[in-house]
Structures are given as C-alpha cells and as structure tokens.
Amino acid sequence: xxxxxxxxxxxxxxxxxxxxxxxxxxxxxxxxxxxxxxxxxxxxxxxxxxxxxxxxxxxxxxxxxxxxxxxxxxxxxxxxxxxxxxxxxxxxxxxxxxxxxxxxxxxxxxxxxxxxxxxxxxxxxxxxxxxxxxxxxxxxxxxxxxxxxxxxxxxxxxxxxxxxxxxxxxxxxxxxxxxxxxxxxxxxxxxxxxxxxxxxxxxxxxxxxxxxxxxxxxxxxxxxxxxxxxxxxxxxxxxxxxxxxxxxxxxxxxxxxxxxxxxxxxxxxxxxxxxxxxxxxxxxxxxxxxxxxxxxxxxxxxxxxxxxxxxxxxxxxxxxxxxxxxxxxxxxxxxxxxxxxxxxxxxxxxxxxxxxxxxxxxxxxxxxx
Amino acid sequence: xxxxxxxxxxxxxxxxxxxxxxxxxxxxxxxxxxxxxxxxxxxxxxxxxxxxxxxxxxxxxxxxxxxxxxxxxxxxxxxxxxxxxxxxxxxxxxxxxxxxxxxxxxxxxxxxxxxxxxxxxxxxxxxxxxxxxxxxxxxxxxxxxxxxxxxxxxxxxxxxxxxxxxxxxxxxxxxxxxxxxxxxxxxxxxxxxxxxxxxxxxxxxxxxxxxxxxxxxxxxxxxxxxxxxxxxxxxxxxxxxxxxxxxxxxxxxxxxxxxxxxxxxxxxxxxxxxxxxxxxxxxxx
Numbered sequence: 001x002x003x004x005x006x007x008x009x010x011x012x013x014x015x016x017x018x019x020x021x022x023x024x025x026x027x028x029x030x031x032x033x034x035x036x037x038x039x040x041x042x043x044x045x046x047x048x049x050x051x052x053x054x055x056x057x058x059x060x061x062x063x064x065x066x067x068x069x070x071x072x073x074x075x076x077x078x079x080x081x082x083x084x085x086x087x088x089x090x091x092x093x094x095x096x097x098x099x100x101x102x103x104x105x106x107x108x109x110x111x112x113x114x115x116x117x118x119x120x121x122x123x124x125x126x127x128x129x130x131x132x133x134x135x136x137x138x139x140x141x142x143x144x145x146x147x148x149x150x151x152x153x154x155x156x157x158x159x160x161x162x163x164x165x166x167x168x169x170x171x172x173x174x175x176x177x178x179x180x181x182x183x184x185x186x187x188x189x190x191x192x193x194x195x196x197x198x199x200x201x202x203x204x205x206x207x208x209x210x211x212x213x214x215x216x217x218x219x220x221x222x223x224x225x226x227x228x229x230x231x232x233x234x235x236x237x238x239x240x241x242x243x244x245x246x247x248x249x250x251x252x253x254x255x256x257x258x259x260x261x262x263x264x265x266x267x268x269x270x271x272x273x274x275x276x277x278x279x280x281x282x283x284x285x286x287x288x289x290x291x292x293x294x295x296x297x298x299x300x301x302x303x304x305x306x307x308x309x310x311x312x313x314x315x316x317x318x319x320x321x322x323x324x325x326x327x328x329x330x331x332x333x334x335x336x337x338x339x340x341x342x343x344x345x346x347x348x349x350x351x352x353x354x355x356x357x358x359x360x361x362x363x364x365x366x367x368x369x
Numbered sequence: 370x371x372x373x374x375x376x377x378x379x380x381x382x383x384x385x386x387x388x389x390x391x392x393x394x395x396x397x398x399x400x401x402x403x404x405x406x407x408x409x410x411x412x413x414x415x416x417x418x419x420x421x422x423x424x425x426x427x428x429x430x431x432x433x434x435x436x437x438x439x440x441x442x443x444x445x446x447x448x449x450x451x452x453x454x455x456x457x458x459x460x461x462x463x464x465x466x467x468x469x470x471x472x473x474x475x476x477x478x479x480x481x482x483x484x485x486x487x488x489x490x491x492x493x494x495x496x497x498x499x500x501x502x503x504x505x506x507x508x509x510x511x512x513x514x515x516x517x518x519x520x521x522x523x524x525x526x527x528x529x530x531x532x533x534x535x536x537x538x539x540x541x542x543x544x545x546x547x548x549x550x551x552x553x554x555x556x557x558x559x560x561x562x563x564x565x566x567x568x569x570x571x572x573x574x575x576x577x578x579x580x581x582x583x584x585x586x587x588x589x590x591x592x593x594x595x596x597x598x599x600x601x602x603x604x605x606x607x608x609x610x611x612x613x614x615x616x617x618x619x620x621x622x623x624x625x626x627x628x629x630x631x632x633x634x635x636x637x638x639x640x641x642x643x644x645x646x647x648x649x650x651x652x653x654x
Contacts, residue, residue, distance in 0.1 A: 055544050075547040088545035092563045101559070102549030146545075153549055 004067075005031040005189040006052070006157055011061035013047050013213075021047045023213045025061070029157075032187040034180070036204030038194055040236070043210040046161055049193045053082045053159050066156055076105075081150030085162040087142045089134040095145055096121070096130045102153045120152045123182075140171050147182070157189045164199065176203060197237050201225065209233050228284055229269040231367045239287040241333055241355075243307070244368070247281040255364040257281045260329030261307040266362030280368045289361040292323060292335050294345055295352035304356045309333075311351050314342075325353060395621065402614035407433040411609045422615035435610050439600045446511050447581055447597035453512075454519040454580035459572045461520070462527025463565075466535050487525040494518060495589030502590065514590040519580045526579060527572035534568030567638050574631055578624070 006029040013022040022044040029035050037045035050056035052063060054075030063071045070078050081102075090098050099120060103113045121127055124144040129137060137145065143163065150158060163179075164172045180203055183190045194200050200207045201221040209216040209224065209232070216236075217229045228234040234242055245259030250272065256265035264283045268275065275281065283305075295308055312332060313324035321342050323335045335355065347353060401411055406421030407430075424430035428437055465483060469476060495518065501507075502514050509515070542564070546556040562569075584598045591599060601613065 053544075053548055055548070075544070076550045076552050080548065082545065082548035084541050084545060086539070086541055088539070088541040090542055090545075090560055101546070102551060105549075105551050105555065149545075149549065159548075 003031045005029050005033070005065065006191070007062075007064035008048075008052075009062040009064065011048065011051060011063065012059045013044070013051060013056065014059045020213050022051070025215055027208065027215075027218065029189055029191070031189055032183075034183050034190045034192065034203060034205045036192045036194060036200035036207045037210060038197055038200035038207060038237075039210035039216075041195060042212075044213040045193045045195075045208075045210045048210070049082075049159050049161050049191060052157070052191065053080055054078050055082070079156040081153055081155035081158050083146050083150055083158065083160040083163045085165050087146040087166075089137070089142055089145060091134045094131050094133055095126055095137070098145060099126075099149050099152050102149060106153070116152055120148045124148045124151075139167050140175065143167065143175055147179075151182075151186070151188075155188065157191060158183075160190060160192045162194055163192075164194070164196075172199075179203065201237070209237065211236070226286055226361075227267070227269060227363050228365060231282060231365055234282070234284040234363075234365055239336070240284045241287055241290055241335070243283045243327075243330065245281060245283065247275050247277055247279050247364070247366070249277065250275055254359075255281075257283050257364055259283065261327055264305045264307075264362065265359045266364045267360060268364045270364075270366050275366050279366065281364055281366050282368075283362050284365050285357050285362040287336050289357050290335060291356045292325070292337050292342070292347065292353055293356060294347060295354045297345075297354070299354075299356065303359065305359050305362065307355045309353055309355065311347055311349050311353055313349055314347065323347065323353075325355065327355075395617075398614045398617050401611050402618050404611040404614075406430070406611065407435050409611060411611050411614065422611045423619070425610075425612045426615045426619065435612065436604075436607075438604060438612055438616060439595075440597065440616065443595055443597045443600035446594060450511055450516060450519060450596060451577045451581040453516060454523055455573050455577040457520050458523040458527045458576040458580075459569060461524050462529075462572050462576075463531050463569060465524075465528050466531030469532060470535050470540070483528055484525045486521040487523075491522070491583070491585035492589075494521070495586040498586070499589040509590050509592040511587065511591045511594055511596055514592070515587045515596070518586040518590055519583055522583065522586060523576040523579045526575045530572040530575060531565070531568055534565050534571075538565060563638075567635050570631055570634055570638075574628075577627075 006027070008025050008027040011022060011025040012020070014020050025044075025048055027035075037048060039045050047056055051058050054070070054073065058071050061071070062069055065079055090101065093101065096117060099117050100113055103116060108116075121130060124147060126141065126144055126148060129141055134142065146163070160179075164175060167175060176199065179190075192200070192203060201224065204221060206218060207221055207224050208218050211232045217224060217233045219227070219229075224233065225238045228237060228240065231242070234240045243257075243259045243261060243264065245257040245264075247255065248258045248263055249256045249265075250268060252272065253267060254265055255268040255275065256263055266283055266285070299306065307327055309325040309327040311323055312326050313322075315322040315324075316339060319339055320336050321339050323337060323342070324332055325335055326332050333355075400415070401413070402422055403418050403420065404410070404415055404422065405417035405419045406425060409416045409421075421430060425433075425435065426438060426440070428441075469480070498514055498518055499509060502509050507514065538561075542560055543556055546560045547553065551559070582598050583596075584602070587596050587599055588602075595603065601616070604613065
C-alpha cells in the first residue's frame with residue numbers, strides 16, 4: 001500500500017438541493033500514475049476533481065492521500081496543486097510573481113525561492129516572458145505558466161481540470177505530448193479531467209469513465225476501447241457497433257446473445273453468475289474489427305459471426321469509405337472500411353452485404369442498448 | 370437611411386439639452402461669482418468684474434455688512450464626517466458584498482434590509498432618529514447620530530457597487546491561490562483586493578460625495594454644530610450674496626480635482642492589470 005498516492009473511498013457529493021453529483025466513487029491511484037477522468041458534461045468528473053482539490057466539500061466517504069486522511073482538510077493544506085481550464089493566472093502579477101506566489105507561504109529562504117522559480121521557468125521555457133503579465137501571454141504560455149505555478153510547489157498530486165480545452169487543435173496536440181513527458185520526468189501523480197475521449201485515451205495510464213455521477217468503468221485505454229463494460233461506455237468510447245438482444249447462454253469465457261439478426265457470441269464483460277439468461281444484453285464490436293463483404297462471397301472461416309444487410313449509401317472520405325448499412329430490425333449502421341478493401345467488389349447502394357467479425361473480438365454487455 | 374439621420378439628429382438634440390441643463394446653472398453661478406462686491410447682488414448684469422467674493426469666502430476681504438460664510442468649522446466637520454462615512458461604508462459594503470457571493474439562507478431578505486437604507490426618505494429617517502435619540506436621551510451630534518445615518522444611507526450604495534464588481538469577478542483566481550497553499554486571508558489581501566480595487570475606489574467616491582452634501586438626515590440629527598450644507602442653507606434664510614457662488618465654484622473645482630485623482634488611480638490600476646510590467650517590479654511580499 002505504500003505506493004498508493006491517492007485513494008477515494010465511497011466518495012459522494014450531494015448538493016444542498018438534493019442533486020447527487022457524484023455517487024460512491026472508489027478509486028486507488030498508484031504513485032506516478034497518469035489517470036484520466038472522462039465523461040459527458042455534468043457527469044461529475046470535475047466535481048470529483050474539485051473534491052480532491054478541496055474546492056468542493058465532500059458529502060461522505062474518504063479522501064486519502066499518501067495514507068493520510070484529507071477529507072475535511074482545507075484546500076491550502078492539501079498536498080495537491082490544481083490547473084484550471086481558464087488557467088486562472090493572477091492578472092496583476094508578472095510571470096515570475098505568479099510562480100513565486102505559492103512559495104512565499106512556505107518557509108523557504110529567498111535564495112531557495114529564487115532557485116526553484118528559476119528552475120521551473122527554465123523547464124517550462126518561460127524565460128522570455130518572466131516580466132510579462134497575463135495580457136501579453138499567448139495561450140500556450142499561459143498554459144505553461146499555470147503548470148509552472150502549480151509544479152513549483154512540489155505537490156504530491158497534480159490535478160488538471162480540462163487544461164487543454166481553451167487551446168487550438170495544433171497546440172493541444174503538442175502540449176499533450178509535453179504534459180506526458182513532464183509527468184514521466186517528475187514522476188508525480190496526474191489526475192486529468194477531460195470531456196474528449198481522444199485525450200483521455202492517449203494520455204492516461206488508466207481511464208475512469210463517468211456518467212451521471214457514477215463510475216462506469218476504470219480500465220487501461222486499450223481495454224476500455226476494446227472491452228467496454230457497459231452500454232454507456234460502448235457508445236461513448238471508441239467507434240463500437242452495437243446489436244441489442246437478449247442473453248442466451250453463458251459458458252465461462254464465452255456468452256451469446258439472441259438478436260434480430262441471429263445469435264452472436266463474444267466475451268462477457270460481466271462476472272460469471274451476474275447475468276441471467278433472457279435478460280437484455282448487447283453484442284459490442286469495435287468498428288475496426290468488422291469486415292464488410294458482398295453477401296454472395298463465401299465465408300472462408302466458419303467461426304466468424306455474420307450479419308446480413310443492404311447498403312444504403314457509400315461515402316468516400318480520403319482513404320476511408322463510410323458505408324450505410326440497413327440491417328433488418330435495427331437502426332441503420334455506418335461501417336468504416338478502407339477504400340482499397342471495398343473498391344471493385346460491387347458494394348454499391350442497394351447491394352446485399354454481410355458484416356463479419358471474430359466472436360472473440362466482440363464483447364457481451366448486459367443492459368439495454 | 371433618412372429615418373436614421375432623423376433619429377441621430379433627435380438624439381443629438383437631446384444630448385445637447387441634457388448637457389445644457391447639467392452645466393448651465395454652474396456656468397451662471399460661475400459668472401456671477403465674479404460680481405463686484407460688496408454692493409453687487411446675485412443677479413445680472415455684472416456691475417464690474419472682480420474677485421471680491423472669493424476674497425470674502427477666504428476671509429481676506431475688508432469687513433462689510435455681509436457676514437462671512439460660517440465655513441471654516443462647518444467645512445472641517447463635513448469633510449471629517451464624509452471621510453469617516455466613506456471608510457466605514459466602504460468596508461461594510463465590501464464585506465457584505467463578499468458575503469453575498471455565496472447564497473445563504475435569508476440572503477434575499479438581508480439584501481432588501483440593507484438597500485432599505487437608501488430607499489427610505491431622508492426626512493423620515495432623520496426625524497425618526499431625532500425622536501428616538503431624544504426619547505433615550507442621546508445627544509444629537511454630527512459625529513454621533515448624524516454619522517450613523519450617513520452610514521445607513523451610503524452603505525447600500527457601496528454595497529451595490531461592490532456587488533456588481535464581485536458579479537464580474539472570476540473567482541477561479543482565488544481558488545488557484547488556495548490550491549497553491551495560500552490561506553484565505555492572505556489570498557484576499559494579495560489576490561482579491563488588488564483585483565477589486567477599482568470597485569473599492571468607486572464605492573469610496575460614492576460614499577464620500579453622498580455624505581458630503583447630505584442634507585435632510587443631517588438637518589434633524591446633526592445638532593447645533595452644523596455641517597456645510599446646513600450652514601449654507603442657514604445663510605439663505607437671511608439674504609443671498611455671490612459669496613455663495615464663489616464658494617460653489619471652489620467646491621466644484623475641488624470635486625473635479627478629487628475626481629481627477631480617482632480617474633488617474635483607476636487608469637493606473639487598469640494599466641497595471643493589462644500591460645507588461647517591465648521595470649515596475651513591485652513587491653508582492
């Protein structure tokens with residue numbers, strides 16, 4: 001347990017009006033881990049971050065940082081630093097003064113303050129603007145200043161609240177990389193809140209998906225992408241195709257679902273024993289694993305799961321072609337395929353096609369789609 | 370297009386009229402203050418241009434049948450009172466507005482309670498205060514009963530100004546300071562206060578000017594040692610001489626000087642917030 005940095009134990013937030021913002025959040029974060037919180041707006045991810053920072057009171061549960069309980073400790077006495085979406089630069093202070101501000105309340109000598117400030121200015125390349133104020137800084141500089149200001153206090157945990165939201169796409173990409181490198185170098189735990197799944201997946205060692213105040217799944221990015229544990233995650237993360245139906249059979253590491261298109265199987269996302277035959281369930285397969293072929297083409301591999309449909313549209317975009325497919329009894333689907341795999345195979349609007357995928361690539365998720 | 374021009378002309382006329390009514394009395398007063406003295410009265414034509422009445426106000430004119438304005442003491446009282454009112458009202462107003470940044474139980478009621486102080490007619494409040502003071506045996510003085518009413522009257526103005534300032538205030542800078550380990554008290558002094566300072570200046574200006582020329586409340590509660598507005602009113606009762614105009618010009622000039630200082634301070638604090646601070650490394654210790 002010694003290398004656990006952050007522990008949330010049934011953390012709850014209920015607003016005075018009775019609205020539940022966060023429901024029983026359990027999480028353990030290892031030292032030096034980069035953990036992302038992702039979810040739609042209002043899902044409770046920012047509220048959770050603010051509870052960790054101490055900017056939002058905790059209704060019940062415990063917040064433990066490096067073994068010490070910080071549930072009711074005020075913000076200024078927590079070993080965390082927070083990076084805000086709008087950076088919250090102190091507009092009446094220069095870059096240097098902004099960075100030094102948090103050091104003045106710590107018992108440090110003037111020379112130590114200067115040493116630390118200079119080091120972080122150097123690290124985050126703010127040397128050219130040390131005497132500038134907020135108005136003279138670019139978006140990227142403000143971003144780096146807010147990071148410098150937080151990191152100079154040497155927090156145990158850095159909390160980042162949608163820190164890239166206000167940047168343009170190119171800058172966002174490069175700062176994403178900088179952040180990741182910085183985190184590896186400093187070996188500080190980062191808690192990173194974002195509404196963009198691409199950010200969460202590319203930056204996080206682990207990703208927490210939240211919806212309506214609840215944690216839907218905590219997984220590595222790859223597992224999250226390929227093995228969703230709930231209908232919400234299946235829809236929110238990645239480009240999954242979902243076929244709803246009823247649970248037909250569970251057999252250890254394999255389960256199957258009866259759907260309007262036939263019976264399909266896959267890896268169950270739920271623990272053995274928690275699903276009952278006949279309950280609502282769905283087959284989820286990442287778009288990348290689904291092949292689209294003319295219906296007449298013989299199946300080479302008998303083990304493939306197959307669904308038959310009619311092409312309604314073909315829309316090429318660069319290397320990729322988006323194919324609208326109507327499947328009996330389902331809402332129309334959009335399948336992506338590489339252009340070279342499609343061309344000359346007679347996949348045109350009106351033609352009959354088959355979707356084929358390996359059952360072991362599919363996941364069986366309980367619940368209504 | 371034609372209609373638009375017509376509208377423009379109409380608005381221009383309206384503005385001209387507004388400015389005329391705003392400044393005409395002052396211009397007339399300014400001209401008449403240079404009337405010859407002591408024989409010249411407060412009306413046109415100007416007998417002869419002179420600065421006699423200014424000398425009269427300042428007490429350096431030769432003695433005449435026109436009694437000097439009782440300003441020396443009254444002015445000191447008024448300025449002292451206005452200053453004290455300004456300090457108390459601004460502090461109270463800022464603290465109250467700070468409290469109103471978070472909703473609390475009964476905040477609506479408290480809001481109207483505070484604002485009532487500027488809504489209740491001054492004459493009623495003054496009279497009521499005088500009655501209460503006499504009942505409970507408190508002497509009516511400019512620094513006691515009148516001072517309390519001045520605060521009651523100006524505090525809502527300071528409060529409303531600060532409320533508007535806090536409305537536009539981005540509190541994430543305060544949260545950022547706390548998150549850096551800076552306690553709330555220090556955060557207020559080093560972050561919040563410097564950022565709301567322009568608003569505090571406005572609140573101070575309001576409180577000072579409102580108190581300085583306050584009349585009805587002071588009339589009933591100020592006691593025998595009168596403030597400037599009451600003293601001036603007292604001289605009306607006898608006869609009006611251009612020395613009043615001279616005094617008016619002097620106070621207006623003084624007010625404009627005060628406003629200029631306010632304007633300069635304001636501009637400086639805005640500039641400080643906006644531009645680069647190269648070479649102006651002030652101490653944030």
